[in-house]
Amino acid sequence: MKKVLFVFGLVIVVVGIVLLWGFFGPATSFRDKVYYLEIPTGSTYGQVLEKVSKDNVVKYPSLFDFLAKRLNYPDKIKAGRYAIHHNTNLLNIIRKLRNGAQEPVNLVINKLRTKEDFAGMAGRKFESDSIRFLRFLNSNDSLLPYGLDSNTVLCGVLPDTYTFFWNTSPQIVMNKILENYKSFWTSERKDKATEMGLTPVQVSTLASIVDEETNNRNEKGNIASVYLNRLKKGMRLGADPTVKFALRDFSLKRIYHKHLLVESPYNTYRVTGLPPGPICTPQKQTIDAVLNAPSTNYLFFVAKPGFTGAHAFAADYQEHLKLAREYQQFLDSLAKNPKAEETGH
Structure with missing residues (x-):
């Protein structure tokens, strides 16, 4: 009888050690340094569990499920984009998800030429797709408080770095960007x-x-x-x-x-x-x-030969034509077919 109890106790200890290692040891299954888990708005716990399992986020989805339920995570699903680092343990993963500790998203705006360019970039950064962003950019009612409309909206999109969360709505994203525009115009x-x-x-x-x-x-x-x-x-x-x-x-x-x-x-x-x-x-x-x-009297300018990025300025059209011909000759010397005529500024 004592031997049976000893074996039974040993099994319990081993199982306990295994569970502790499963909960507190490295639990990730991916090889990269970090995996970004995106949980869409309105997701259920079942959908989160399916994604964690399907995308091989953790080694043992059943242990994830076991611990998540004991930490009441199924009742506290929060949408967002979460950075799961390689070898993170299950307890920390679930706590991060339950607490909504999202990874910030930096929207870096440099030069964009069209509304479609902006909507496409934003659609790749956020939960909302490009169509929803474009809808806002084309909404004169939404842009009216900023003195802008669907033609002038990019005046308000000043190049800068803006920080949001992945599931931030297009309206909140745009409002923050346009408030920056308002602040700039002192x-x-x-x-x-x-x-x-x-x-x-x-x-x-x-x-x-x-x-x-x-x-x-x-x-x-x-x-x-x-x-x-x-x-x-x-x-x-x-x-x-x-x-x-x-x-x-x-x-x-x-x-x-x-x-x-x-x-x-x-x-x-x-x-x-x-x-x-x-x-x-x-x-x-x-x-x-x-x-x-x-304050100048310049009315014309043309690029200087040599692709230096410098320009020659002129107040007189005849002087401008002379400078423009010099630049055209430079381009023609490089072109294979220099027959077409180029305009000047």
Whole structure:
């Protein structure tokens, strides 16, 4: 009898050790350093358990189920994106899920050219898909409090890093981004825009054109002055990047006369004044470059030969033609078929 009790007790001890090791020892089944477990809004415990098992998150789903139920996790399912690190034990995994300790999502916005670009990027980052984000971007009622509409909404999407949770709704995501836009437009910046006879949206739209013209910070002010001078004189802006936007072909390296035929309110070779909205997300520093543009008599500019990123500026059209021919000759010397004629700014 004593031998039976000893064996029985030994079995209990072994089982206890196994269970303790199962609960507190390394429990993950994946090889990567981290696995991101995404639990959609409205998920049931059964769906979570199925995902944990199907995706090989843990070695022993039955032990996960056993411990989860004793920690009341089935009644405390929280949607989100959770970082499960390699060799984490079951107790810590379940506690993280039960407490809703999500991994933050950084939405890094640099240059985006269209609403579809933004919606696609956001749809890959969040639980909501791109269609839901695009729906918000096209909702004039949602954008009205920010002084924006479906054409100008990208004026409010300033390049920056924004932190959210994976299951944050499109409305909350956009509200945070647009509040940043409102904060950026201080009274001082608004006053400068007013003195120029422009609204914040118009300044941002012009800044988007400047951003597409150059990455050279030192020249943004001068390029802005060219377009400001043209606006004052009632001249067409004649900005090549607006033609690319109108064509939705951002791969174009040279703009030819055939491209200028496109019928679009964004084609500033055919329409006078600013386009109805930005052609990319304007950088803060470029908006400031527009607001603080130097007073010049420049009306034209063209890239200098050599792909240095520098531009030559001119107040006289004949001087501009001379500079433009020099640049065209440089391009033609590199091109295989230099027959087509390129336009100047």
